[in-house]
Amino acid sequence: MDHQRIIRDVTADLPTAPTVLDACQRFVTALAGHTPAAVSVLLQVQDRLRSVAATGAWQVFSTVPPKTGIVGRVFATGETAVVPDVTADPDHLPVRPDVVAEICVPVVDPAGRSVGVLDLQWSTPLDLTPWRVTAERLAARLGARIMALGGPPAESRSEKLLRHAAALSAATTECDLITAVICAARDVSGLAAPVLLLTGRGQTRLGKPPHTPGELENRIRAELTEAGPAALDRIVGRVHRYGAGYTLGEAGQPPTAEYVPLARAGVRALVAVPLGPPDGGGVLLVADERLIRPDPTTVSLMELLAGQAWNSLDRIRTLDRLREQASSDPLTGLRHTGPFGKRIAAATPGRTALLAVDVDGFKSVNDTYGHQAGDRLLIGLARALEGALRHGDELYRIGGDEFVAVIEVNRPEEAVRIAERLTEAARRTGHTISVGVALPRPGESAELTLRRADQALYTVKRQGRDGVRLAPA
Template sequence: MYLPHGSAPDRDGGCTGSPADVAVRAYANALRHTLAMAAATDRAELTTRTLVAAREVADAAVAAVIEPDGDLRAEGDVDLVERFGALDADLRSRLCRAPAGPTDLLAGGAVTVPMSGGALIVAGHPRPAATQVLSLIAAHHVAGLDRLSQLDALRRFANSDPLTGLRHHRPFRRRLAKATPGRTAVIAIDVDNFKSINDEYGHGAGDTALVRLGNALQAALRCSDDLYRVGGDEFAVLVEVAGEPEALAIAERLLRAARSAGHPVSAGVALRRDDEDGPDTLRRADAALYVAKRAGRDTARMADRPA
């Protein structure tokens, strides 16, 4: 793979001055960029800021990041970006294993810096002395990925039930507040005779039942439907439907899925009205759920219909 020579403007005013002065300016420039990288809010933004930093401190025509999963993203000279995008998986892997510094794996004066299974690469007349500063940028990129990963884990923990992995009451309330009158239906679900499972077999068996049931209910829903665990043995589903018949049909499908998992449930269904808010719709769905319980369980009832 041949990467032709290119040029880019010297963004920090050129390399005039003593080598020490040049080094000080390079590190000061890198510090400015690493502060921007530390403020990135997602992986795409972090990678963009890493590429901008690498190009500028190395005065390179193009910069590329190869992630540990093999994904490659490059920015800069259009022709070089296209050539980087055409690198095959084998060459990407070899670049990630190459030592830091100028590399003969790419023609055209490329410099590579390995970083946690991936690599940061610049090409198109990069400054030969830029390797150390690029290593600093690469280290901050890896640290940024770790930070974003931890933030994602914290967000999932804050919004998900740790047992089933389903979203819990907090995101459910947010989604419920956005329910559309005449379109959004709430399906309240409660496991039948769940207390007997805990009493007879222990809470471990109850937890296993909830996980199995949650998986079965999720598999029975469409991609656009939202399932939540909102209490001990209580689940809720928010669906967009054309009317009450479709909402009730979805509830019946959930009943069948629960039976197949060995843990029957009862369900109450309510379609949001024009004159009510989300919590009011939920209260009507809960009332319909209790009607289903009194009707013998393992059944679904539509709100505001005769028992």
């Protein structure tokens, strides 16, 4: 086989190729005419290798994560891989089931930095030595032409959106999601100032910026804040009523009434798309002070981004509600036994006091007036007890009419005074409580401390109720 001729034939059309993608496709097509190998050229796009030209009948990997497979290894190290037996190399990525040998060489720029790889895979054994030399020389010429044309192709806007979608899906908090949406909107649209309007809980609010806002974004936020909630509601109403919209980038044209605050901020180009439902989602605004026309493709990409953002936001909110339901008593809203167990497990001997609280005569209220009256009693009492506690003190409902307050004190007398405040608060509701107080002993389990607080509580019950007792130290 005349390898000098292969090099001449494969590189003959490179000087006339008008684009990087065209150069790579001509290169692969010509090389495939000289070898039965599966040929592919992968170039760096962002943090991945993207296949820009290939031959083969089955799977061609569109993108490969960094350092994955032989191609990722070669790109990262800049060193050629010659693999006469692919079964002996755990990094081999099979594109055909019959592949037995592989050569992968880096495609480098004039400074020797990797910009991609040239990969060849054969289904029959052969002498790889001459092919290594040929592949390296071919890759060098391809790399030179790629750099002469400006380097590897830039990431397309749809590829950017796909990359950002992974960040949206990975967000675990609303703040993380807003950060991901803002970054994605700016990157994909090319406009300077993305702003989120979020609805729900009876009001429309500006999504908190995840970064130090730019000058235009600061002006937009200031104008919208000054305009007030009603102005935000009007923007949300317009976008959800009429759908996504954008400016035509024409000078001297007055904005519609809803967008006057944006015009005052200096906005001259705007894309506005709905996010989720009007009463629980919001609107994504992407603005710029340049007088430019966002094309319909930009609007479509922002609609796709908003759809993905809403799915992620709805997921986060649903998980938050489920976590809240799992850790809270549905009647009183107080935390219950699960969080209480974790809290008392972290009790500090001599400092963390447990106040066991029981409602006096609760059974007679249920028996006489019914369970609805009993529920109203518990709700009112829970609010009264919460109000009597200090900032940082915690109140749990651990049974029907049983509560426990967990407080941090400097000495037992302080815990008793807090317990007496609870009894006074209960009396103001027209009911009474009995309270037992205990502080953990060194080496004592939290369960035993709670048991001693319960014993002190029942002593109060036996002595006439409506009082406080400190468990013996």
